[in-house]
Amino acid sequence: MILKHVLVLSAYLFCIGIYGLITSRNMVRALMCLELILNAVNINFVTFSAFFDNPQLKGDIFSIFVVAIAAAEAAIGLAIVSSIYRNRKSTHINQSNLLNN
Amino acid sequence: MDLSEPIHDFLLVFLGSGLILGGLGVVLLPNPIYSAFSLGLVLFCTSLFYILSNSYFVAAAQLLIYVGAINVLIIFAVMFMNGSEYYKDFHLWTVGDGITSMVCISLFISLITTISDTSWYGIIWTTRSNQIIEQDFISNSQQIGIHLSTDFFLPFELISIILLVALIGAIAVARQ
Numbered sequence: 001m002i003l004k005h006v007l008v009l010s011a012y013l014f015c016i017g018i019y020g021l022i023t024s025r026n027m028v029r030a031l032m033c034l035e036l037i038l039n040a041v042n043i044n045f046v047t048f049s050a051f052f053d054n055p056q057l058k059g060d061i062f063s064i065f066v067v068a069i070a071a072a073e074a075a076i077g078l079a080i081v082s083s084i085y086r087n088r089k090s091t092h093i094n095q096s097n098l099l100n101n
Numbered sequence: 102m103d104l105s106e107p108i109h110d111f112l113l114v115f116l117g118s119g120l121i122l123g124g125l126g127v128v129l130l131p132n133p134i135y136s137a138f139s140l141g142l143v144l145f146c147t148s149l150f151y152i153l154s155n156s157y158f159v160a161a162a163q164l165l166i167y168v169g170a171i172n173v174l175i176i177f178a179v180m181f182m183n184g185s186e187y188y189k190d191f192h193l194w195t196v197g198d199g200i201t202s203m204v205c206i207s208l209f210i211s212l213i214t215t216i217s218d219t220s221w222y223g224i225i226w227t228t229r230s231n232q233i234i235e236q237d238f239i240s241n242s243q244q245i246g247i248h249l250s251t252d253f254f255l256p257f258e259l260i261s262i263i264l265l266v267a268l269i270g271a272i273a274v275a276r277q
Contacts, residue, residue, distance in 0.1 A: 003111070003221055006154075009117050010187045011212040013124055013143075016168040019205040020128035021157050023198050028178055032127055032140045035161070042163075048273065051221075052228045057244050058175055060156050067159075067166050068260045072267035078178045079271040086277075091182050 006047045014040035027091045031074065031078045038070045112153060115207040133179045158242040185216045 013015035013036055042063045050057025085091050087098065102111070119142060126139030146168040151160035207247050239247075 005113070005117070005217055007216045008213055009120060011209055013120065015205045016124045016128055016213070018208070021200055022201045024128070026133055028175060028182070029127075029133055029136060029188065032136060032175060035140060035167075035175075036124060036127060036143065039143065039167075042159075043147060043150065046151055046154055046159055050156060052209065052225065055244075057156070057248065058239075060159050060245055061248055063159050065256060065260055067162055068185050068264055071166055071171060072218040072264055074174055075271040076267055076274070078174055079275040080115060082181060083274050084277065085182050094221055 001016050003047065003051050006043065009049070010043040013037075025094065026097075027084070027093055028078075030093065031077045031081070034077075035070060035074070037083070038066055042066055043081045109153065111199050112149075116146045116153070119143075121148075136174070137172065137179050139177045141177065142173060144168050152211060156241060158245050 017033045017036035018035070019042060021030055023064065024030045024033060045066065046061040047059075049057055050065075053059060056080040081091055086095055088095060123143035123146065125140045127136045127143065130136045130139065144163065148163040148168070150156075164221045211250060
């Protein structure tokens with residue numbers, strides 16, 4: 001059955017996104033891994049909508065909402081990263097202690 | 102898309118291998134510009150995947166917004182921070198990476214067992230039985246537009262306000 005293969009693929013994307021989000025030292029790479037996680041969620045939405053809710057298409061609408069949230073998140077995140085880079089000359093996660101002093 | 106069975110399976114295997122290699126490339130490549138381009142590969146394969154599962158509007162939105170806007174923004178941000186610092190302390194395998202990979206692999210295995218244990222045919226039959234049989238003469242994107250302007254009107258307006266506020270906030274944070 002094709003649904004199980006698609007769900008396994010989405011679970012793979014989710015797990016590798018979580019792994020990269022935890023282990024990456026670079027903020028931009030952490031944002032990329034966050035996009036991977038949101039893509040896994042979107043694949044699940046579209047697949048369940050195509051298999052279970054075929055004339056209604058509510059999963060497609062939720063995936064469009066997720067895409068809009070991801071666009072807002074990428075804009076805010078990259079603005080914060082560029083602001084931190086301007087102050088600290090670095091984008092490492094373990095050096096961002098701007099609230100410390 | 103209603104293709105024949107072997108072409109559909111071949112396209113699915115092709116896009117799946119693209120997704121797997123791209124996902125590994127995002128996490129494991131040392132230079133962030135390469136991982137940004139492999140993120141673009143992942144997003145493009147996801148968009149083709151939506152075309153395979155008959156949702157053309159989401160595929161077009163994925164291509165336009167993810168590949169056209171977010172990935173270009175990420176590549177611009179990677180090029181904006183100069184790349185000399187990425188090489189000098191590129192770390193090798195540490196203990197935390199091992200623990201995290203163990204946790205992620207166990208999470209993946211538990212998800213696979215959950216997926217294979219669930220009886221999807223029963224769910225399909227229970228959802229198909231109580232659906233009204235309506236022949237869809239209108240297309241996919243027309244139906245999404247009808248849903249967005251009737252059922253999901255309030256979330257649609259809220260998401261547009263969130264986008265406006267987020268873009269103004271991003272400009273206000275980034276310029277200073």
